[in-house]
Amino acid sequence: MEKILMTPGPTTVPERVLRKMAEPVIHHRTKEFSEIFGEFSERLKYVFQTQNSVLTFPAAGTGGLESAIVNMFSEEDRILVVCTGVFGERFAEIGRIFKLKVDTINIPWGNCVTVEQIKEKFNENEYKGLIVTHNETSTAIVNPIKEIGEFMKEEEALFIVDSVSGLGGLDIQMDNWNIDVLITASQKALMAPPGLAFVAVSEKGWESANKSNLPKFYWDYKKARKVLENKNPQTPYTPAVSLILGTNEALKMIEEEGLSNVFKRHELLAEKLRKETKTMGLEIFTNANCLSNNLTAYTIEQEGRAAAIKSRMEKEFNIVIAGGQAHLKGKMIRIGHMGYVTEEMIERTVAALKQCL
Numbered sequence: 308m309e310k311i312l313m314t315p316g317p318t319t320v321p322e323r324v325l326r327k328m329a330e331p332v333i334h335h336r337t338k339e340f341s342e343i344f345g346e347f348s349e350r351l352k353y354v355f356q357t358q359n360s361v362l363t364f365p366a367a368g369t370g371g372l373e374s375a376i377v378n379m380f381s382e383e384d385r386i387l388v389v390c391t392g393v394f395g396e397r398f399a400e401i402g403r404i405f406k407l408k409v410d411t412i413n414i415p416w417g418n419c420v421t422v423e424q425i426k427e428k429f430n431e432n433e434y435k436g437l438i439v440t441h442n443e444t445s446t447a448i449v450n451p452i453k454e455i456g457e458f459m460k461e462e463e464a465l466f467i468v469d470s471v472s473g474l475g476g477l478d479i480q481m482d483n484w485n486i487d488v489l490i491t492a493s494q495k496a497l498m499a500p501p502g503l504a505f506v507a508v509s510e511k512g513w514e515s516a517n518k519s520n521l522p523k524f525y526w527d528y529k530k531a532r533k534v535l536e537n538k539n540p541q542t543p544y545t546p547a548v549s550l551i552l553g554t555n556e557a558l559k560m561i562e563e564e565g566l567s568n569v570f571k572r573h574e575l576l577a578e579k580l581r582k583e584t585k586t587m588g589l590e591i592f593t594n595a596n597c598l599s600n601n602l603t604a605y606t607i608e609q610e611g612r613a614a615a616i617k618s619r620m621e622k623e624f625n626i627v628i629a630g631g632q633a634h635l636k637g638k639m640i641r642i643g644h645m646g647y648v649t650e651e652m653i654e655r656t657v658a659a660l661k662q663c664l
């Protein structure tokens with residue numbers, strides 16, 4: 308049986324996308340590339356559910372996070388970061404490195420933040436920005452982005468969302484939910500290989516970008532926007548041409564299926580996995596009111612057992628799953644079901660897990 312990545316990134320890439328990437332490399336300063344890049348950028352708007360331009364950088368998702376900090380803020384700005392796990396903490400750390408004043412809301416792992424908790428902090432302090440992780444991959448929770456966006460509509464602070472492992476599997480409506488900067492990457496729910504980071508910025512965000520004094524060269528959003536919104540869309544520096552061709556194909560697949568069907572498929576497959584694993588006695592780590600449809604995390608108490616399950620799943624069944632991160636290392640297994648996931652893949656994973664347990 309072929310190897311599948313049931314991990315929360317990178318995820319399994321469909322054959323159709325892989326084939327596209329094997330095509331000859333197009334020179335990026337040509338009309339041919341501009342046409343493809345223009346269409347590609349329009350397709351990104353569809354998955355971001357936005358009218359704003361979506362910028363493409365050759366980078367890991369973390370590059371996308373850093374780019375948001377250096378483009379939106381200035382030294383000494385005070386921001387609020389919601390930490391629900393590893394990725395919220397990473398965003399806070401980037402802020403501190405760039406000399407921002409970073410306040411955090413630290414949520415016990417496995418839970419999501421509430422709008423009330425954010426409101427309380429906003430009553431105590433003035434913030435230039437609020438940063439929230441959409442789908443916290445280390446704990447398999449989803450934060451209530453829509454509700455937070457309703458609150459942020461009345462605030463001056465920018466609303467920045469890390470949806471690196473959310474967008475493409477979970478509904479996220481940049482424009483309707485008042486998001487000012489939305490970040491994602493190619494290798495998770497977007498069914499493409501690692502290597503591209505995507506960022507969209509609202510009008511309010513662009514005003515901040517004009518004032519920001521943090522150092523940047525490669526990450527400068529204004530330069531990227533200028534050449535993207537050209538008659539012949541381009542990137543400031545050499546783009547990852549083959550990855551763009553591949554991801555363009557993945558976005559076509561999402562278009563063909565239709566975004567709402569894609570979300571529905573993720574929901575149904577997540578429910579199926581949770582239902583089947585419940586009967587095996589596996590304990591879900593995440594609080595029941597913030598479960599993610601993109602991945603599931605299970606608590607594995609016994610020392611050495613998580614690593615053993617992970618290893619057997621791969622060696623005997625050709626299925627790659629993930630372990631826990633940070634203090635949960637060795638105490639958890641995580642199964643990704645985002646992007647190119649079918650019912651058959653869930654069934655195969657469940658059957659293999661049964662054997663391993």
Ligand SMILES: *Cc1c(COP(=O)(O)O)cnc(C)c1O
Binds near residue numbers: 316366394443
């Ligand atoms: C994976 C992930 C990132 C970082 O992506 P890299 O490509 O590994 O840098 C950031 N945020 C979240 C929520 C993620 O799941």
